[in-house]
Amino acid sequence: MSLPDPLQHLIGDKLDREMNWKSRCHRLNGYLPATCSSPVFIKREDELNANAVGTKHRKYLSLLPTLEHNGNDRIILIGSAHSNNVMGLAQLLRSRGMDVSVLIKAPGNSRLMGNHLLLTMLLPPDRIEYISHREWPQVMEIADQRVAELNKRGVSATVIAEGGYNEAVLPGILTLAADLHRNIGELGIDFTDIWSDSGTGVSAIGLLLGMRLLGLSEPRVHITLIAGSPDEFQHRYQQFAQWLTKLMQQPLPPRCPEVRFMQPASAASYGSINKTILSESWAIARQTGLLMDPVYSVKHFYTVKCAMERQAPTGPQLILYNGGTLAMCGFQSALASQQPIV
Structure with a gap:
C-alpha cells in the first residue's frame, strides 16, 4: 500500500523499501476509562521493529538510506x-x-x-x-x-545528534500521520483526541507536521512532555518545519491540529521513577497485557489516565504506544521490588 497524497510524491522514494511503516490500531482493554461513546484505542508502534523501540523506528526509515547513500x-x-x-x-x-x-x-x-x-x-x-x-x-x-x-x-565520519535530531529523519517521521490516516480509514472511526508522549519531541513533531500536510486539523493532540519544555518543543518544531518547507519547495499548509502539552502526573523529572510509576507498571500489565517501560510509556499512560479521570473524554480516543518491551531492560530490580515473592 502506498502513502497517501501528497506524502507519496514527497517522501515515497526517500524511505527504506525493506522496512515496515505500518502499525496496528486496536481497542485498548482496561486501565484507561472508556464508555460506549468514548472508546479508547491504542496504536501499537511497539510492533514496528523488535530491535528499535517504538516510533524511533520511523526515524530510521529515511535516516538509514541517507547514511548508506552518503558513504561515510x-x-x-x-x-x-x-x-x-x-x-x-x-x-x-x-x-x-x-x-x-x-x-x-x-x-x-x-x-x-x-x-x-x-x-x-x-x-x-x-x-x-x-x-x-x-x-x-x-x-x-x-x-x-x-x-x-x-x-x-x-x-570520513558523520554525527547523529541525541534523539536522532537530524534533517534526514524528516521523511520517516512523517509516516506516522500517513499510517494514522490508514488506521482511521480501516476502522471507520473519527478520533476526537490523540495522546502521545515526547522525549526529544522528534516523533511527535513528525505527527503534527504530517497531519498538517494531510490537511488534518483534527483530532486534538495531547503531548506528555517526558523531557523538555513547551518552548524547547516549539523551537524544534520550527526547525523541522523549515526543513519540510525546503523539501516541499513551497509554504506549508496553514491548518494545524490543536496541541495541548502536559507534564507527567508523577515523577516529572526526566529519567526518574517512583513507587507510583512502578505500581502503575504492574497495573497496566495486569489490566491490558502490555509490558511497558516506566520512564516513558508508563509515565505517559498514567498521565493520560489522570487527565481522563479529571475530565471525562468525549468521543473516541487514540493512545500512541511509542515504546516497547525492550525498553524495560534495566528496570527488573525496581519492578520486582513492588511485588513480594509468594
Whole structure:
C-alpha cells in the first residue's frame, strides 16, 4: 500500500523499501476509562521493529538510506548510556556492516545493566567514549573534534545528534500521520483526541507536521512532555518545519491540529521513577497485557489516565504506544521490588 497524497510524491522514494511503516490500531482493554461513546484505542508502534523501540523506528526509515547513500566510513551516535535511540540505531547500523562509535553520557551507576549492557555487547571498548556530566553540554563540540581527528586519518565520519535530531529523519517521521490516516480509514472511526508522549519531541513533531500536510486539523493532540519544555518543543518544531518547507519547495499548509502539552502526573523529572510509576507498571500489565517501560510509556499512560479521570473524554480516543518491551531492560530490580515473592 502506498502513502497517501501528497506524502507519496514527497517522501515515497526517500524511505527504506525493506522496512515496515505500518502499525496496528486496536481497542485498548482496561486501565484507561472508556464508555460506549468514548472508546479508547491504542496504536501499537511497539510492533514496528523488535530491535528499535517504538516510533524511533520511523526515524530510521529515511535516516538509514541517507547514511548508506552518503558513504561515510564511521557513524558517531550521541546519547545517554541507556538511550533507546543509540542502542536501537547501533543495532541497525551494525547489521548493515557500518562502523559505529558512540559518545555517551557517563552513567551514575557503573554496573552494566539495561541498554548500557546491550550497547557494550554491540560495540567494542574503543568505539565507546564516556563523556562526563560536566562536559556533556559541549558534547556536539567534542563530536566535531572526533570527526576532524578521523578526517585527518582519511576516515570520513558523520554525527547523529541525541534523539536522532537530524534533517534526514524528516521523511520517516512523517509516516506516522500517513499510517494514522490508514488506521482511521480501516476502522471507520473519527478520533476526537490523540495522546502521545515526547522525549526529544522528534516523533511527535513528525505527527503534527504530517497531519498538517494531510490537511488534518483534527483530532486534538495531547503531548506528555517526558523531557523538555513547551518552548524547547516549539523551537524544534520550527526547525523541522523549515526543513519540510525546503523539501516541499513551497509554504506549508496553514491548518494545524490543536496541541495541548502536559507534564507527567508523577515523577516529572526526566529519567526518574517512583513507587507510583512502578505500581502503575504492574497495573497496566495486569489490566491490558502490555509490558511497558516506566520512564516513558508508563509515565505517559498514567498521565493520560489522570487527565481522563479529571475530565471525562468525549468521543473516541487514540493512545500512541511509542515504546516497547525492550525498553524495560534495566528496570527488573525496581519492578520486582513492588511485588513480594509468594
